Amino acid sequence: MLRFLSDVPVFLPTDSRIAGYTILNTDEVVPPKYDPEWEISDNLHFSMGTTYLTYGFGGVAERAYANMEGKDDEAKQTLLSVAHVYEGVVAYIKRHIEEIDARIKTASPEELENLAPMRSNLYELAEGAPKTFGAAVQAFYLAWKLRGTLNTATIGRLDQYLYPFYRNDIDSGRLTEDEALDIVCDLWKRFNASGSGDTLMTLTVGGQDKDGRDEANDLSVLMVKASCIVHQPEPHLHVRYHNNTRKDFMDQVARLHVLGGGQGSIYNDEVIIPSMVEAGIPLQYACNYATDGCTELIIDRKSRIRFTNVDSVKCLEYALFNGNPPPLPGPAVTKYWTHRTAAKEWQSSLVPPCESGDISEATDFKEVYDAYCRQFKYQITRKTKRLIGADRYFKERCVTPSFLNGSYDECLESGLDSFRGGLPVDCLMMFSGSLTTVADSLAALKHVVFEKKHYTMREVLDALAANYEGYEAMRRELAAAPKFGNDDDSVDMIAADLAQIFIDTTKEVGDEENTRIWPALLGYLFVQEAHFTGATPDGRRWKEPIAEHFSATPGKAVNGPTALIDSAAKAPLAKAYGTAPVHVTLPRTLVPRNEEGEELMKRLVRVAVKKGFLMLNIGIYDVDAMRKAQKNPEQYADLIVRVWGYSARFIDLSEDMQEHVITRVGTQG
Amino acid sequence: MRGTLFNIQRFCLHDGPGIRTTVFLKGCPLRCKWCHNPAGLSPNIQIQFLEDKCVGCAKCASTCDCHSLAGTEHILNRADCRKCFECVESCPSGALTVCGEVMTAEELFSVIMADKDFYEDDGGVTFSGGEPLLQADFVREVAELVRKEGYTVTVDTCGEVPWEAFETVLPVTDLFLYDIKAICPEIHKNATGVSNGRILENLHRLDACGKDIWARIPVIPTVNATAEEMTKIAELLESLSNIKRVTLIPYHSLGHHQYKALGYVYRFDTSLSVSDGQIAEFTEIFTERGFYVK
Ligand code: SF4
Ligand code: SF4
DSSP, X not given: XXXXXXXXXXXXXXXXXXXXXXXXXXXXXXXXXOOTTSEEOOOSOSOOOOHHHHHHHHHHHHHHHHHXXXXXXXXXXXXXXXXXXXXXXXXXXXXXXXXXXXXXXXXXXXXXXXXXXXXXXHHHHHHSSOOSHHHHHHHHHHHHHHHHTTSOOOOBOHHHHSHHHHHHHHHTTSSOHHHXXXXXXXXXXXXXHTOOSSSOOEEEXXXXXXXXXXXXXHHHHHHHHHHHHHXXXXXXXXXXXXXXXXXXXXXXXXXXXXTOTTOSEEEEHHHHHHHHHHTTOOHHHHTXXXXXXXXXXXXXXXXXXXXXXXXXXXXXXXXXXXXXXXXXXXXXXXXXXXXXXXXXXXXXXXXXXXXXXXXXXXXXXXXXXXXXXXXXXXXXXXXXXXXHHHHHHHHHHEEOOHHHHHHSHHXXXXXXXXXXXXXXXXXXXXXXXXXXXXXXXXXXXXXXIIISOOSOHHHHHHHHHTTTTTXXXXXXXXXXXXXXXXXXXXXXXXXXXXXXXXXXXXXXXXXXXXXXXXXXXXXXXXXXXXXXXXXXXXXXXXXXXXXXXXXXXXXXOOSHHHHHHHHHHTSOGGGOTTBOEEEEEEEGGGSOSSHHHHHHHHXXXXXXXXXXXXXXXXXXXXXXXXXXXXXXXXXXXXXXXXXXXXXXXXXXXXXXXXXXXXXHHHHHO | OEEEEEEEEEEESSSSSSSEEEEEESOOSOOXXXXXXXXXXXXXXXXXXXXXXXXXXXXXXXXXXXXXXXXTEEEEOGGGOOOOOHHHHHOSSSOEEEEOEEEEHHHHHHHHHTTHHHHTTTOEEEEEESOGGGGXXXXXXXXXXXXXXXXXXXXXXXXXXXXXXXXXXXXGOSEEEEEOOOSSHHHHHHHHSSOSHHHHHHHHHHHHTTXXXXXXXXXXXXXXXXXXXXXXXXXXXXXXXXXXXEEEEEOOOTTHHHHHHTTOOOOSOTTOOOOXXXXXXXXXXXXTTTOOBO
């Protein structure tokens, strides 16, 4: 890292006051090679510590030296590396100052407007701990970039750890609110310049402390405001909500919601914190949760995270065919999340299936359901054990980059690596999303095969193996069976039960191994899973979408958002404290970008929270979705648009009306 | 008591204040040529056939003689239908469905209550249709239950019912959405099949009761989409004291394929439309008289 630091070029942007590179040209800088004995590991999915804000970069080095006294050899080594690296950072900062000084001589007045404050901030950091808000932001940005080096990482509770600096500046009259807002917007733009999309740039705002006091502060409000103003994909703003959340903060969040784009996902403190505490996480840490790079939860600056996934829909295929599924109709080739990456072939990360029972002659739904549960539990158990094994491996074999280690108060004091006792909370997480699609499939079998007796299991299995080719009537009948998301107990309760099984099984395995496993009803590879899983009994053909997280299968929730919220609320969402995201999508035509729309957003949040949701994401459909709906109407049956005095499903509209609505939305947007 | 309805839509945001559940009741005394909701016309339960869902499997034909298949084309003889709906049961694709449902007041009430958490202070139920006041006793019974829980009741009416029907629901209704199509009796008769004497009389009587009213005006080309007719409507509304809002609803041919599904023929000209400019012009007619138009 030290060698690396001396190679990282100085970068002074011309359109910002925050120094530090955005994207490193990897040809210019060769990342350091480490001692091959140890593997350096940082998955970037958890937030970095902030010792550098307390002591300054140089101060961290000093403390590291001081804390070496009386420690064992490993701790001494760890602290020494921390000291060296943080000294390197100070040198790196000084190089920036030199460069500014060289530039200032010839700078135009406009350039000076950025360079002067940049210099004073950097100077503060070269001398010691940041005192001003501007310097603290600069320190954060430098540290955050150096941690990720070639990638971006989780941000954590930025509104909390920058707040003292903000308050101080405002109280002393050094800074106005508008100036602070400019600084935050500037930072937001720098985030976006670092890339967008699956960047792990999640930032958690708001929340409560262990005494139930609201921690949303003026800076939290300002950050949400900045997101409204900058209106770009980064950072992914996540909002902690609780019953005492200050009103002006939630008002601002509602303003962010009506912009669409799904920003401002709500996390419900009221269920998350008690659930974590019940799982044995001490209250003071539970209150300090934040999102990791995605939607999973971590303890901000107090935990790492390691996770793995159980592909629940693939499990269903295994169960239906007794562990021996027919070949896919073709290769499971798709892209990750962006068109920028190349397509590749994907496969499930499940362990080889067990024989969960031959159900081809089943005459009772229970046989099918039990077979699924056997396969599902088998996979959960095996994968949880693997996760625990991987974690042990990492703890024995890996070290944390010194720069990261030194950022944590605990590591800096104890000299322990963040892998080995340095951080107070362990976070091992098991995911399983798309359980709702499994529930749709099981409910369809129950309804069509075992209640109506229109087909036998054998016939359905044949149809699945043929990807429904030659079985269109059957496919439609299965597709017309009850689906999750419409407030129909016959399917919602299956989804709820599967969620409970997942939560219980991860806990049982964890208990056996003396390890806390965080359960999460989430799956981020749902597009891939739809490709490596053949046709399913919900009438879905190979490659057609499966549900995302604990949301409805796309296009299947046709009774509006309130019914969807009621469906999801039947599951033990609160117990899945790793995270349990539910997406609600609304048409832009229903959500005007004004106070009326904001009021609606606030209501949805209030109700979802009251009903025990752990996480809620509100997306607002736009023209783009409607264009897709025209091509694939089956998948967009839940797209509701305002037509004239009432609303209707988009796909029910005539072509001309569709065009009309699109045009109308287009002009609004 | 039982009522006949054809749709219950949750999360409605435009049929009164707040978040509402809108209940569409069957049966209507008017025959507006442009009607977008033909399922509301007949008071009876009907069989509905959605052509594009049919897979031509002929299961219905083997259930009942009313169905036959010419090649893969499905033919339904509605005249002989006894409404046993066995064919619907037999149809695997969802092409055959029942339009309409009979429910008790308690059943309907429990569906409405499913969204009670969303209603908060201002939301509740809206009775629409069809013409909900053709089933005024039923509406009243359900409305009473809803009001008892503290939620609001809105009635969306065309006005073409005996005044007694209004009296039945008045004590349990917070807001009326009152459709006004035309002031000129000939225009009204021509477009809807009935004259507007009773409709306007009921509107005046309702206004005198002091209940809030939102006027809903469909803007229909070749019928009332003229400054002259809109001005007449505006002048009428001016003479009333409880019009809290005016909504202009521009014509669109939406729903005309539903006519076919129910065995009706759509007779309005689908090529007609109302321009944004016209709507702006008509809006002005109302706003300049101090109405809140939305
Ligand atoms: S409802 Fe009964 S009588 Fe009518 S078409 Fe269907 S099966 Fe025949
Ligand atoms: S049963 Fe249904 S799908 Fe089959 S021919 Fe009749 S209407 Fe069509």
